[in-house]
Amino acid sequence: QSALTQPASVSGSPGQSISISCTGTNSDVGTYNFVSWYQRHPGKAPKLMIYEGNKRPSGVSNRFSGSKSGNKASLTISGLQAEDEADYYCCSYEGSSTLVFGGGTKLTVL
Amino acid sequence: QVQLQESGPGLVKPSETLSLTCTVSGGSISSYYWSWIRQPPGKQLEWIGFIYYSGTTKYNPSLKSRVTISRDTSKNQFYLNLSSVTAADTAVFYCARGLDTFGHFDYWGQGTLVTVSS
Numbered sequence: 433q434s435a436l437t438q439p440a441s442v443s444g445s446p447g448q449s450i451s452i453s454c455t456g457t458n459s460d461v462g463t464y465n466f467v468s469w470y471q472r473h474p475g476k477a478p479k480l481m482i483y484e485g486n487k488r489p490s491g492v493s494n495r496f497s498g499s500k501s502g503n504k505a506s507l508t509i510s511g512l513q514a515e516d517e518a519d520y521y522c523c524s525y526e527g528s529s530t531l532v533f534g535g536g537t538k539l540t541v542l
Numbered sequence: 543q544v545q546l547q548e549s550g551p552g553l554v555k556p557s558e559t560l561s562l563t564c565t566v567s568g569g570s571i572s573s574y575y576w577s578w579i580r581q582p583p584g585k586q587l588e589w590i591g592f593i594y595y596s597g598t599t600k601y602n603p604s605l606k607s608r609v610t611i612s613r614d615t616s617k618n619q620f621y622l623n624l625s626s627v628t629a630a631d632t633a634v635f636y637c638a639r640g641l642d643t644f645g646h647f648d649y650w651g652q653g654t655l656v657t658v659s660s
Contacts, residue, residue: 435586466644477650523645529600531645533587
């Protein structure tokens with residue numbers, strides 16, 4: 433069980449679009465369509481932004497979207513806003529009811 | 543609104559057992575999956591395991607030999623025991639509600655820092 437690989441940081445200006453990648457293996461991201469994404473502001477609990485690869489929970493802005501290609505999943509945020517500045521974590525199912533998380537990406541809104 | 547709150551000692555001695563409680567309000571633990579997740583300082587989140595409302599448990603293979611998750615439905619609480627701790631177990635521990643076993647956590651606690659030190 434290895435952590436999923438995410439870039440340490442990404443940045444963008446307000447109004448721009450950014451993507452955060454989450455690279456796994458054929459044992460997790462590449463096999464299962466169960467990647468979720470969490471947003472965490474400092475000192476706050478993580479918030480679910482995307483589940484099952486591309487589904488948004490009720491109340492999450494449609495500026496957030498998820499996708500997958502092969503062993504890599506991506507979270508895209510369009511129309512970047514200051515409030516989007518946070519840490520983002522991906523999580524993938526890896527079979528046998530077990531889960532693996534990514535290392536996290538710090539998003540900076542310039 | 544479902545709320546989760548972790549509680550327990552903030553300091554545990556090496557080789558001892560770390561014990562945490564997650565108290566759930568606004569919803570019953572008699573359904574869904576209830577997980578523990580941790581994040582060591584400067585490192586990634588790590589799923590520890592879950593307990594299903596039926597009492598079935600599943601643990602991260604890397605921690606399985608040291609972890610026990612249990613619950614008390616009458617108190618609407620679930621628990622984490624992590625034995626034989628070392629400094630590497632120092633982390634912020636979160637409890638969370640899972641709608642399934644696929645990483646769909648819709649409610650989380652705020653997290654509690656547990657430091658392992660003599």
